[in-house]
Amino acid sequence: MKILSAKQVHEADNFTIQKYGITSDMLMERAADQVFNWIHSRLQGNPIKIHVFCGIGNNGGDGLAVARMLKEHDYNVVVYVVNYSEKRSKDFLINLDRLKERKLWPEFIDENLHLTSIGKDDVVIDAIFGIGLNRDPEPWVVKVLSHINASGAFVLSVDIPSGLFMEQAPSSEENVIKADVVLSFQTPKLSFFLPETASYLNHWELLDIGLDPEFIYNAPTEYQYIGKPEVAALYRPRLKFSHKGTYGHALIVGGSYGKIGAVQLAAKATLTVGAGLVSTYVPACGYMPLQTALPEVMVITDEQNKQISAVEVPEKVNVICLGMGLGLHDDTKIALTNFLKKNKLPLALDADALNLLSANRQLLKLVPEGSVFTPHPKEFERLVGTWSSDFEKLEKAKKFSAQTKSVLVLKGAHTICFYNGVGYINSTGNPGMATGGSGDVLAGMVTGLIAQGYDVLAASVMATYLHGLSADIAVTTIGYEALTASKIIEGIGAAFVELFKREQPQQQGQQQQERAEQ
Ligand SMILES: NC(=O)C1=CN([C@@H]2O[C@H](COP(=O)(O)OP(=O)(O)OC[C@H]3O[C@@H](n4cnc5c(N)ncnc54)[C@H](OP(=O)(O)O)[C@@H]3O)[C@@H](O)[C@H]2O)[C@H](O)CC1
Numbered sequence: 001m002k003i004l005s006a007k008q009v010h011e012a013d014n015f016t017i018q019k020y021g022i023t024s025d026m027l028m029e030r031a032a033d034q035v036f037n038w039i040h041s042r043l044q045g046n047p048i049k050i051h052v053f054c055g056i057g058n059n060g061g062d063g064l065a066v067a068r069m070l071k072e073h074d075y076n077v078v079v080y081v082v083n084y085s086e087k088r089s090k091d092f093l094i095n096l097d098r099l100k101e102r103k104l105w106p107e108f109i110d111e112n113l114h115l116t117s118i119g120k121d122d123v124v125i126d127a128i129f130g131i132g133l134n135r136d137p138e139p140w141v142v143k144v145l146s147h148i149n150a151s152g153a154f155v156l157s158v159d160i161p162s163g164l165f166m167e168q169a170p171s172s173e174e175n176v177i178k179a180d181v182v183l184s185f186q187t188p189k190l191s192f193f194l195p196e197t198a199s200y201l202n203h204w205e206l207l208d209i210g211l212d213p214e215f216i217y218n219a220p221t222e223y224q225y226i227g228k229p230e231v232a233a234l235y236r237p238r239l240k241f242s243h244k245g246t247y248g249h250a251l252i253v254g255g256s257y258g259k260i261g262a263v264q265l266a267a268k269a270t271l272t273v274g275a276g277l278v279s280t281y282v283p284a285c286g287y288m289p290l291q292t293a294l295p296e297v298m299v300i301t302d303e304q305n306k307q308i309s310a311v312e313v314p315e316k317v318n319v320i321c322l323g324m325g326l327g328l329h330d331d332t333k334i335a336l337t338n339f340l341k342k343n344k345l346p347l348a349l350d351a352d353a354l355n356l357l358s359a360n361r362q363l364l365k366l367v368p369e370g371s372v373f374t375p376h377p378k379e380f381e382r383l384v385g386t387w388s389s390d391f392e393k394l395e396k397a398k399k400f401s402a403q404t405k406s407v408l409v410l411k412g413a414h415t416i417c418f419y420n421g422v423g424y425i426n427s428t429g430n431p432g433m434a435t436g437g438s439g440d441v442l443a444g445m446v447t448g449l450i451a452q453g454y455d456v457l458a459a460s461v462m463a464t465y466l467h468g469l470s471a472d473i474a475v476t477t478i479g480y481e482a483l484t485a486s487k488i489i490e491g492i493g494a495a496f497v498e499l500f501k502r503e504q505p506q507q508q509g510q511q512q513q514e515r516a517e518q
């Protein structure tokens with residue numbers, strides 16, 4: 001799903017209005033109707049007090065229209081207009097008149113700040129600023145936002161929490177509403193996915209207001225949100241007359257004394273996503289544990305016992321994963337340098353391979369184009385230096401991917417894969433995955449998909465999604481705390497199966513049951 005910029009949303013509005021011969025106020029009515037239905041289906045006429053805070057633009061217009069619909073259904077509504085500008089939008093004014101026609105008079109809030117108290121059991125609808133926010137709110141408006149935040153009431157934000165920019169960090173925490181739920185129109189907003197700004201909302205849902213799908217399809221976007229339909233479309237079915245050679249041969253290079261398990265996890269994940277053959281290259285101390293734990297995997301050992309001092313690549317290997325448990329020994333640095341000087345195969349670089357590259361930056365030039373880097377934020381910081389906001393981190397990530405002509409898989413609560421100027425934001429995963437070895441599993445999965453012939457971007461996006469999905473399935477039975485990297489590997493099969501599960505139309509199921517009962 002595409003993530004549009006504020007400018008693109010406005011363009012999509014205009015395009016839709018012209019193509020379907022509707023008015024902008026009809027579009028606002030659709031948006032408000034969806035918000036109202038969401039609330040009404042949950043509150044079912046509950047007389048709880050609802051405070052609707054509106055701005056003076058179209059976000060405010062949405063708020064006024066929702067307030068009118070609530071009033072028509074006899075909800076206990078109080079409406080406020082936060083009068084932060086004289087430039088009221090046309091559709092705001094239309095909806096203000098409609099509200100007054102129904103004898104619902106808003107309280108106007110200005111610098112003098114006469115604020116009505118909000119009970120902690122009340123509901124607040126926040127429609128003060130939407131995606132039109134383009135500067136910090138004035139201090140008195142910040143006081144209104146703080147008043148709402150301090151109330152303890154349930155806060156529902158329309159489109160985006162007021163005070164949150166689409167593509168920029170707020171300059172202060174108090175400038176932004178903290179929303180329990182955001183009902184966002186048509187496209188998720190980039191700021192919902194970044195650690196710094198996602199903290200302003202607990203949960204978001206999308207409401208489809210019918211913007212033209214063709215316009216959205218053709219819009220060139222810098223970010224996409226990756227869900228089941230996008231990943232299912234990448235899947236390459238296995239062929240009936242195929243054999244293990246059809247699905248590639250991956251080599252996992254890594255491990256040092258005490259860290260052979262990292263290679264084991266990666267190799268097992270590589271196999272489990274379907275690579276035809278998997279070999280590992282490890283220090284001699286890794287021979288016994290790997291042969292014992294993974295009978296399907298071939299093991300090649302270094303002449304050193306505790307660390308790798310050279311890299312030997314068996315014939316017909318088509319992708320190499322490098323770095324897990326590798327360590328930073330001088331022998332290993334030399335091994336990596338010599339290897340990179342000869343190597344032409346695509347690489348999946350993780351953990352200590354990234355740390356060695358950060359400490360020896362001249363080696364970065366030797367990484368072949370079309371490789372994959374899988375850093376967590378600390379490893380990424382070592383590679384590119386620090387950043388002042390998450391948005392700057394995104395720019396650095398895009399730049400790094402462009403310079404290396406490779407995929408950058410920037411790990412986090414929403415892992416983002418960057419390639420060719422686009423960031424693909426993952427939708428799966430959970431906090432249980434913050435556990436040792438989970439990154440080794442991801443690097444192995446990426447490698448296993450590349451081995452089978454997925455291109456590097458598809459492999460990275462799909463592996464990231466399945467990795468998170470496997471963990472999401474696992475926690476439904478074992479909870480977050482008991483999730484381990486091994487459990488993520490165990491669930492890869494279930495994640496593949498889930499990818500192709502279709503929702504059963506409920507009606508059909510009901511009809512069948514009724515027939516069976518007759
Ligand atoms: N397709 C859709 O998604 C639809 C969304 N709708 C809703 O419309 C808003 C966006 O409405 P818009 O009028 O563009 O913007 P806002 O309501 O967010 O803001 C209104 C104006 O406020 C000014 N502004 C910006 N920042 C500040 C500030 N810090 N202090 C004071 N004023 C500020 C700015 O105008 P300026 O000319 O003064 O710069 C804004 O234009 C969207 O979020 C949805 O809720 C439609 O209802 C349906 C289609």
Ligand SMILES: [K+]
Nearest residue numbers: 126129160162
């Ligand atoms: K809002």
